[in-house]
Amino acid sequence: MANHFLDIFFHPRSVAVVGATNNINTLNYNLLANLVNLNFPGKVYPVNQHTNNILGLRAYPSLKSIKDDIDLAVIAVPAAKMLEIIGDCAARKVKAVVLISGGFAETGEAGKAMQDEIRAVLRKHNIRAIGPNTLSPINTANNLAISFRPIEKLPTGRVSFIFQSGLYDPRLNWLTGEFNLFISKILDLGNKMDVNETDALEYLADDPETGVIAIHMENIAGDARKFMQILKRTCPVKPVIILKSARTPEGARAARSHSGSLVASSDAVFDTMLRQTGAIRANTLEELFDLAKTFEYLYPIKGNRVHIATGPAGEGVIATDLAALNGLSMAQLSPQTQTALRQIFPPWDINPNPFDIGASAQFNDSIRVLQVLMTAVAADPGVDCLALQARLDRYKDPDQFIDLASGIIRRGKPFALWMTVMPHGPNTIVHRLEAHRIPVFPTAERVIRALAALYKYGSRWENSK
């Protein structure tokens, strides 16, 4: 990966932060504070004319006053000052720049002219740039975190994101915290003056740390054909999930006005192209994040036979509808499995799928119900994946359940849960399950959507692997 020009953005040995500040009430404060607080291992140079120390680091009045090599300059200054700073970058032979500031092409003709001028200087000096009007990169492997928010932690994982805008930033702590998403890298492309979605996809496609790619995009700024070609060769190897917004004429109009980019409004054309590549289309941010988590936690499956078990039986009917509507089929259990389940039946015969845990637990120990049920169902060769709604607070020792669930997943069957009411806060059962890559969602529809996506992806590449 070191050969790709984007590599320097994720693995800089030194980072200058132009616009760094001691003022904790500004967004810029966090640009430097995150690098310091998360112990980014590279060298960090704050640049600020008005002070010589920020957060314990020596501050420099300008890039020119830094004597060492600078791999990456992160620049957050008013738009009108940007060209001067870019000149300094050229003089100091900075390898790459991230232009955080807005005020360029997205503001109209004058801003577009400034952006074009900056691009010309950067091209002349062969400096690659992300932005302007951007907020990134993030790399969890080395705690490189360019963000406006104080980042609490950066757990490492296999999903990498390409964003069109900084809308992920206010969600970052939630994504890595309550939502338990395990991220490798994040790139926000902003106005795409230089680096565009094709570059980013090309890099992540070959990045060994990236196993799943999730993209939020409004337009294709680069060569659409090349983008689709890379997508086509990447999808069989790594799931790529795409939320394409600006899909309606109204949305396209709104996108043009905030990014200054040309945004085509033919969603049908984009959709057809996507379908040819095998990319997974997400319709909402929630779906983008849900599927990113699903593919990061679990693995594609070739079969669509689901087993569903719920507390209230009515919930099982709802989930069964959802399964049927999303292309899953209700698994027919083997005679052996059915015999095993009779141990935990109420005094009458019940349907083994969807299984009514509520009826069973009126007459059996509820922990034993789950153990017998899940062990038998997971061993059944006619079952490809499992969906469960259960009140796990009954477990005095949740580790028992976590062991059981992890075992199922390890033995090759994706397994996802929904909880009637999601507990919040640190160290909940949800957090503990998800630390073991057992996904928990708040609704049946999100569980079924996740399992259905694993099947759609897994069955598509049946012949290509």
Added chain:
Amino acid sequence: MANHFLDIFFHPRSVAVVGATNNINTLNYNLLANLVNLNFPGKVYPVNQHTNNILGLRAYPSLKSIKDDIDLAVIAVPAAKMLEIIGDCAARKVKAVVLISGGFAETGEAGKAMQDEIRAVLRKHNIRAIGPNTLSPINTANNLAISFRPIEKLPTGRVSFIFQSGLYDPRLNWLTGEFNLFISKILDLGNKMDVNETDALEYLADDPETGVIAIHMENIAGDARKFMQILKRTCPVKPVIILKSARTPEGARAARSHSGSLVASSDAVFDTMLRQTGAIRANTLEELFDLAKTFEYLYPIKGNRVHIATGPAGEGVIATDLAALNGLSMAQLSPQTQTALRQIFPPWDINPNPFDIGASAQFNDSIRVLQVLMTAVAADPGVDCLALQARLDRYKDPDQFIDLASGIIRRGKPFALWMTVMPHGPNTIVHRLEAHRIPVFPTAERVIRALAALYKYGSRWENSK
């Protein structure tokens, strides 16, 4: 309402709880505990052979040993004992019964025979019955709460529910707590041995305390034509939202096995009938609860012109797509409004709809941005409703914002918010907003779905009011 036979279920002057117990580890414990703890004002008679005092109330060995009139008997005993208790009810001239216990038609032929026998006795003595296999009623006006969970509070509101099963019960504290739903009544019909969905709808249609009706149903047990007729006359007066599960053949099969009821699987027929009545169809439990809240908080609108404002501009593009896809149109603001908004523009021209709060707040005080924006947009005759994503934690005094938002809603424009990350726990800004009937959802799609439903309903009845 006192004339409808269902009225006694919601306004009993006396309730006997057969199967009441001192054992706090059983579900039955809460049947009595809720009535005691929530101060249900009627007389309460615990019935239990083994003790003479439960929760400070005198307990009776049998219904027969109670000398006073019994309006309602709530019965939670093993199925095999039910017929005997029903005999006691007849002897004591109990007016109505709720049969909590399962183990009847849903278990097969033998259970069905027991259920038929019980029905015959009840009919003979003219005693109306809800259930068996049920859990209700709830009436917030008098704190009548028949539930297996300890109910924390029962705030009063205008939405009433009819459920097919007890799946609402584990969610009840969440619905009235974190979700801030304001409920009037809940009826769970279970096996529908006697009282069915048509009876329940008929009652709620004329109930002056019920302004919105939300229904979860798997089948029509009674006269489908009568159900649709009542629906048709009710929908123009009160929004009726219906989640019909068992809509696929697989779901219908599952439903037959848990309720013992005949469940038709022709969803298309049901859907056509529903559309003729003007009922609002929900596709998931989340949508059922979201729309119940939306219609309880707000009011239908005849126009579909929405104004959208978001923190990150990319979020505005996503919301604009969603609006277009859901039948809303982006409001064209008047020249007057546009002039007002220029006060809070950044140094360049931005699109007034969707409005980019992020760009604006870089150059203006963020509280003033919201105030100028919302005041101007709400006063624009070309705007029918407002959707806002904003970081309200910037407000040191949230009451300012609540006043502003309440004013907009009072002046006739529905207004809904989404927050990037929902805060949890008591006394959050969400709780305070929703106490003023300003709905807050976690995603743009749920805000847009809510506003679109207000428009779809409001525009349908344009000519009928």
